Amino acid sequence: MYLKSRLPREMNRKMNSFDLNSYILYKRKQIDGALEEILGHTSNPSRLINAMKHSLMAGGKRLRPILCITAAEAVEGKTDDVVRAACALEMIHTYSLIHDDLPAMDNDNLRRGQPTCHVAFDEATAILAGDALLTLAFEILSSMELTNKNHALKWLRVVNTIATAAGYKSLIEGQMRDMAAEDILLSLENLEEMHALKTGALIEASIITGAILGDGSLEQIEKLKIYARNIGLAFQVTDDILNVEGDPAVMGKDVGTDQTHKKSTYPSILGIEKSKEFARKLVNNALQSLDCFDNKSDPLRAIAHYIVERKR
Ligand code: GRG
Numbered sequence: 117m118y119l120k121s122r123l124p125r126e127m128n129r130k131m132n133s134f135d136l137n138s139y140i141l142y143k144r145k146q147i148d149g150a151l152e153e154i155l156g157h158t159s160n161p162s163r164l165i166n167a168m169k170h171s172l173m174a175g176g177k178r179l180r181p182i183l184c185i186t187a188a189e190a191v192e193g194k195t196d197d198v199v200r201a202a203c204a205l206e207m208i209h210t211y212s213l214i215h216d217d218l219p220a221m222d223n224d225n226l227r228r229g230q231p232t233c234h235v236a237f238d239e240a241t242a243i244l245a246g247d248a249l250l251t252l253a254f255e256i257l258s259s260m261e262l263t264n265k266n267h268a269l270k271w272l273r274v275v276n277t278i279a280t281a282a283g284y285k286s287l288i289e290g291q292m293r294d295m296a297a298e299d300i301l302l303s304l305e306n307l308e309e310m311h312a313l314k315t316g317a318l319i320e321a322s323i324i325t326g327a328i329l330g331d332g333s334l335e336q337i338e339k340l341k342i343y344a345r346n347i348g349l350a351f352q353v354t355d356d357i358l359n360v361e362g363d364p365a366v367m368g369k370d371v372g373t374d375q376t377h378k379k380s381t382y383p384s385i386l387g388i389e390k391s392k393e394f395a396r397k398l399v400n401n402a403l404q405s406l407d408c409f410d411n412k413s414d415p416l417r418a419i420a421h422y423i424v425e426r427k428r
Pocket of ligand 1: 175176177178179209211212213215216228287288291314315352355428
């Protein structure tokens with residue numbers, strides 16, 4: 117049911133006076149329902165499934181899957197199958213968080229307001245739960261019922277977009293650079309490049325996936341790439357700011373960790389106020405890139421603002 121659902125008519129009507137909170141709540145429900153459907157409701161789940169669910173269903177913001185669905189809606193195309201891709205993106209994101217939290221990496225105890233996967237289970241189980249979510253994502257992406265050659269080519273493009281963003285040239289390389297950068301003062305240029313790989317690539321892939329599945333034109337996809345790059349970086353700058361002045365109770369994770377790990381961040385290089393100014397400039401760039409879109413991209417506009425105003 118959730119895997120096929122579209123925006124209901126009353127929600128479309130509501131979008132005339134666009135209300136981001138209800139939009140996000142509705143989308144989260146849709147994504148959570150679809151994720152539950154994929155992982156199944158067995159009465160006696162294995163330890164591995166419990167560990168996967170522990171992290172996946174712990175209440176993340178669902179930013180990447182929402183962006184994926186929202187981009188598909190913005191380019192006007194059919195969006196029937198997009199929830200499936202959105203779920204795969206959330207699984208890949210969750211795998212990266214589980215592995216990032218491990219003792220060999222950031223060694224964090226709290227994530228999404230819950231004990232991290234290796235704390236709730238054990239290290240080996242957390243590694244396997246991450247591996248399982250990553251591979252399940254590609255199982256889902258490759259198990260579409262393909263209706264014709266064009267449909268098959270579209271999904272192949274999606275698999276390639278997501279695999280490239282999650283792979284050794286993007287997300288994983290970004291993580292390598294992040295670990296190598298502890299105790300080292302990075303230049304702004306190197307910091308930006310690291311974030312483009314570690315955080316930006318998957319956010320961009322989420323938006324491009326939605327645009328491909330929604331049959332966006334080449335021009336629309338190019339504009340959405342600019343939007344994605346700007347909000348991806350704005351997201352990271354805001355994340356750095358929240359790590360300094362966020363409330364751990366609201367964020368569901370520890371704060372001050374960047375300083376503990378002696379990481380180069382936007383606030384450590386630019387200071388808090390200049391970092392906020394920079395984030396706002398990035399949001400303006402993102403909004404400009406949407407100038408040629410109509411009001412179906414209002415949710416993308418509202419999300420750009422949300423990214424820098426968020427408290428978690
Ligand atoms: C282990 C291969 C590998 C990669 C890890 C994503 C990542 C790379 C590390 C996460 C560390 C971190 C705090 C990055 C900053 C930005 C970020 C990705 C935050 C978490 O994403 P949110 O805020 O989280 O969207 P929720 O829980 O809401 O989904």
